[in-house]
Amino acid sequence: MNGSTIAAIATPLGRGGIGIIRISGDRALSIALSIFKPRSLPCSKTSSCRFPLDQIISHHLYYGNIVQPDTQAVLDEVLLAYMKAPHSYTREDVVEIQAHSGHAVLKAILNVVLQSGAELAGPGEFTRRAFLNGRIDLTQAEAVIDVINSKTEKALESAASHLAGGYKQHVEQLRATMRDILVRIEASIDFPDEVEELQLLSVYPQLQASVLEPILSLIQQYEDCHVVRDGYRISIIGRPNIGKSSLMNWLVKKDRSIVTDIPGTTRDVVEEAVIFRGIPVNFSDTAGVHITKNTVELLGIEKTYERIHDSDLILLLLDASVSDYELENQLLEMTGNIPVILVFNKIDLAANHDNIVENKIFSAFPSVAISVKEQIHMEALVDLIVKKILEKTQGEEPVGFIPNLRQARAFEKAAGYIRQAMDGIQQMRPFEVIAMDIRDAIGCIDEISGARATDEILDHIFNSFCIGK
The missing domain is CATH 1.20.120.430 (tRNA modification GTPase MnmE domain 2)
Incomplete structure (x- = not known):
């Protein structure tokens, strides 16, 4: 913190009712008043008509226009709020300009604030000043x-x-x-x-x-x-071209992962945070695990191994139309105590999909047989996922504090x-x-x-x- 006066748009960009430009620092009020024309004062079209500094009362709203300082052209009608230090978010003098919410108008107002002597704030700089000035500690x-x-x-x-x-x-x-x-x-x-x-x-x-x-x-x-804080972490793992990306896209209801017939398309962890049956869930689509000498694929597989140990639940996809599960056995050994659901995909290609689970199940793990392509038994998979999530989260009302x-x-x-x-x-x-x-x-x-x-x-x-x- 160098004693400068900073400014930024404090509300999300987009069309809406109100957009706010926030200014903080020793010069916040003088900068704001240099571009603010109050409606309550009689002014000519050419007069700058500045509001006297000594007449501004802290924590009051003032109605007027934001104008171009050189031409006095009106940019927008606004409400201006002044919060005198130390009774503000940053414990510095703070001015908030409440304008109509639109990208062009907010950007125009911010530009005249910056032209009048403020510096563009960095990420989190207002809250950082609140911390450095002793209003809050780092936990807050x-x-x-x-x-x-x-x-x-x-x-x-x-x-x-x-x-x-x-x-x-x-x-x-x-x-x-x-x-x-x-x-x-x-x-x-x-x-x-x-x-x-x-x-x-x-x-x-x-x-x-x-x-x-x-x-x-x-x-x-x-x-x-x-x-409660970070969301439930679910990783989808398995061989290449087993349907992991297709399953990921179905679960998050969007084309988040690239789907092709070429094995090894996913070479990095693809993540998506969603509200899943009312529960915050972070799904991860991982690189297919197989023997390869390709350096890029090896890096993706290494990230898959790392993600396994950072998960709350593993969805291990298996091909229901084959019988060799040696690789899947090795993956299961790596999961340790992390809960696993075995998901037998491509049952539409299996000779007898009604008995596929009984014939090929690893008895220690819950399982479900599905076809992502044909949308077979997908809701059964969802029910099983929700059941495992609730086993972890039920009764976990936040008692006390959560670091x-x-x-x-x-x-x-x-x-x-x-x-x-x-x-x-x-x-x-x-x-x-x-x-x-x-x-x-x-x-x-x-x-x-x-x-x-x-x-x-x-x-x-x-x-x-x-x-x-």
Whole structure:
């Protein structure tokens, strides 16, 4: 943040009732008033008729026109809202211009704002300024994008709770407990003659009950409820030219994957997020697995293996018209504990498709026999997918707070340091070593709140925002 005044269109581009241009920074008001003609003041056609700065009241709406500063030509009639620092989204002076929503008019207004001295905001720069100016912490900043991206009421409920600051307070309380323990240990190190001797064994149960267990609970909450936040991850795997792309297109109801008779058409993971029977689902069409020396195909197959281990459910497609399933057996071994549905495709080509499942089923896995081409038993497949999803998600109302992946990984690191400290207590290691572990754990918590976040972390988070937020 360099003290500049930034501006951007804050609403999605397209035709609609209202479009908003947001301006933030020390010059926000002066820039806005240089192009704003209030309807309440008597003005001639040639007069600039600026609204006096000292007459603008914060958090009031003003009706008027946005004009070209050189010609005074009217661009649009608008409402102008001024929010004086620090009582604004960014804790800076903020002006929002509410215009008619259309690409041309919003772009024209933004252009005159930029010509008057503002700089175009980068992705997430308004929210980044809110964070850097101390209005929100990093968990709340991430909650902003979660609110925007929420696909279900559960996801919105969780994100709104984080945005309101409940999660922030929970993290702060956890840090305060760790800090209190650390201060007591450090006092015993620095002032051994003045401070009552600390009984490390009494610290152990406090670390267990008040620090480690709450951290492990948050990690488990992520594992159990990430579907609420991120969606249920389903990967479609199998041999080349088995119908994976056709199935993907049918499931997402659009031509998302390329379908040809040429084996190996899909060489990368193709993803599509949809609401599937009311549940957010991320479908992935993967490269066909087979023996090949083609470098590009090998890279695609490697990504397939990676995606298998990042899935909540695997749809393994098999050719119902053949009998050799050695490759499929190898793929099943790779899935580990991830749920799998065996999908026997091309039953229209099988000699006796009524008995195909009984004849060729791998008994440990649920299965269904279908034909994507002929649309046979497709709803039975959908019912089976929904059943597996509900087994994972039923009863998973978001209780408490749900960390995102970045936060969960930081909590895992913190838990590791706390375990080391507890082991050190049991092994009667020096106070200095135990204090170092607790200090490192606090550092992990500070990464979550943003108190110790690097520019790389901040860039990664805020670059995922749209421009104008």
